[in-house]
Amino acid sequence: MTTPEDQTLSRGALVGLVVGSMVGAGIFALPAAFGRSTGVVGALVAWTIAGTGMLMLAFVFQTLSRRRPDLDSGIYAYAKAGFGNYLGFAAAVGYWIGACLADTACLILIKATLGQFIPAFGDGSTAAAIVSASVLLWGVHILVLRGIKGAAALNSIATVAKMVPIVIFIVVAFFGFKADIFALNFWGSEEPTVSSVASQVRGTMLATVFVFVGIEGASVYSRYAKNREDVGIATVLGFLGVLCLLVLVTILSYGVLLRPDLAALPTPAMAGVMASIVGPWGLVFISIGLLISILGNYLSWSLLAAEVLFSAANAKVMPAFLARENANKVPVASLWLSNIVIQLFLLVTWFAEYAFTLALKMTSSMTLIPYLLVAAYGLKLAWTGETYQADARARTADGVRGAIATVYAMGMLYAGGLKFVLLAAVLYAPGTILYFIARREQKERLFTTPELMVFAVLIVAAIAALIALGSGAITV
Template sequence: MSASEETATPARMTWPTLTGMVVGSMVGAGVYSLPARFGVATGILGSLIAWAIAGAGILMLALVFQNLAIRRPDLDSGVFIYAKAGFGDYAGFNSAIGFWASTIAGNAFYWVFIGATLGTFFDGFGDGDTLLATGLSTAGVWLFHALIARGVRDAAVVNRIVTVFKIVPILVFVVVLLLAFDAGVFADNWTAEVYGDLGSLNEQVRNTMIITTFVFIGVEGASVYSRYAERREDVGRATVLGFLSVLSLFSLVTLASYSVMPQPDIAATRQPSMIGLFEHVVGGWGSTFMSVAVIVSVLGAYLAWTLMAAEVMFVPARNEDMPSFLGRENAHGTPITALVVTSLAVQALLAATLFLTDALNFMLDLSTSLALIPYLLAAAYALKLGLTGEGYDGVPAAERRRETVVAGAATAYTIFLFDAAGLKYVLLCTVILAPAALLYVKARSERGRRLFTPTELALCAAILAGGVTGALGLWTGRIAL
């Protein structure tokens, strides 16, 4: 057996493993921050509407990834490849950079979250943005780097095991809080009007959109690893199954929280807010129990996200869309250069947390905004396929229309999310994308290929203009961090 066969054979993933990647990617720190993030914004009615909108929108995205896996089975390189196939090399490159940068911000958020959790017991960790917290996070970054460097499949198997263990405490939280259900508190929290004005229902729902999107980042996890799937159809199956499981879990966490504590008290709960709510119901031991759960959950999600981040740098390099040095593997078949770059980027953002006003929420919102780039381009490509009929040979017209409607809804939803994120985060995205264009230029130059088409040049100019505007905003203080 050749060396390539020895690495390729064990790397195959079954649908339960792919589903674990989806669930493991989504169930991380975000779920533990849901009670306070919702409590600040809305009551029960607004939360139900928010989950309905987010659930429908993300379901459309999940179905888009499922449909794309079927219509274009030849595209097995993850989310970026859809943007490239639909809108050209430079769009594909920006999709890959957006996804990668989103995982970097998300992983930095995870370490800050762990520090904030430890801050419940040790003052030196503060809100996860102290020197002690950054030092511990640094050690964690490079410990996980060493684990992943041993082999992608080994880390994926560990992720599946960790996913099982981190789901159990969340289920315990939901069951315990529902058993402690207080009808009076629940009734007052229905609109929370008795506690003060939270704004119109529309404003309340809009204020939850970033957090509901953040907790679902990772729904594309099976697509990123589609090249490892035993069967192509398992990609779509794992995506939808993982999403529906996580949606049910997250919405129950929110509703259970409103059943035991008044909305203003939920809003004032220290992050990770699930810890405070659980302690409120069961007593002091609940803080320790849930804190351990937070750390296990976050570390599992960090593992999955780091795997995806390295993969999204490695695959474009192999497809000649990024510099060739990012396509190098080590003896274990791990994309080692991409992994090193990823770990260094997380390290740099952790250093930046020492200077941010609210590192936790900044990393969360930035990660969400960056993730919208590949989501929008993938949805738009699915819409393009439906409108042009590409990939639909022999498919009934009704099925094609249905999938086109789904793609249109997913595209509209992601555009709405950009609006909900606000201009600040759109500009910050371009601040990251603008200098990244140098990698694209290097990759094209290495292969002697044309740098930009006229359309791509216009897109690059728009990104550069946005990047300059964002940088000036940061310099003058008009964009506050």
């Protein structure tokens, strides 16, 4: 039998979980995503805003891991500690569904990439693609059942492997960089005004959200860390490393192709940029890198989804059966439920017109709400002074960071649009059934008065979304 000590994770493994969770399909699509919306200046402003906001969130995770070392699986536990059982549950179920959607997007994109070479896979939502994706889904399920540490080790290997094509792309783009093309792309429009740049920035902000999802990877796995200090350090180091890669991939591409050409590139856009420099073999090389990247990203999300359900069950806010582990200390019931939900999402993609894009945007919307609750808890601790009795200077700094992270998360929800907030409510509402079961098991009061008000707003939003879907006011 595997002992808990066998399952502990080093700082390097925790950094690997952060990087592995963040670096996925998004980075390979950046050249086209930014090319459609903005030029160099707008891209730099967008990355500055997004980078600052997410860095502050990374600092919040680091601070909370140090201030509240008693709280494991931070994405859920922090929300519960700050705002009560139901919002803690909402953070857990929202993050869990977001992880399931992210895994679904990974599976679709794997098959869509293979569809360039195997026509039967098409855009990743054909019958053949769904069947083969399902085989992959349950194959990884069997792998994870053998132990968290083994899966995390494989994730670390995949993380290193997928860094290779990205780093090679950056080197090739650096030497293929043309100053005259970069100058033509600089402002992104013929009239470089403040309003035009601001409009360009707004068009790119939602694209930045998805590529940062996963920043909480080390925090979610805090109960496995050999040293709790490693959790915060791994979060910040992983974030800074990924931010550098994202900025380099985006900005260097502006020196290779003009904006209209970048915007027209198919997924993975990075492959098109590479091919324009080195020829057709660049397309194949980056496509292989994309597959490795997505497989590693998929594994990370599988681990995170099951872990959040398991931790919430241990805290008695999810049903008790989700706390069951196997002999290898793997949260087996949570893993089964997560993969069943992913399988259902896969089946739904057969009928969806833009399944991949919808999954990406819904992932961002679902995870932004837990991020907002974590940032608000960091702000709340600093505001009330809890845990800061003899540390006034740190309290001020942490309060500023928490405030910036909170405003950033709220701003990103606004930038994403009301449509995705309403669609998120459609998923949150039925998820509350798990909360009902847990509260009944504990023989506890279902809602406090403020929680009942939150639940009522959620139900109204979900009903409004369903009516809008039925009338065609909202489309998917």
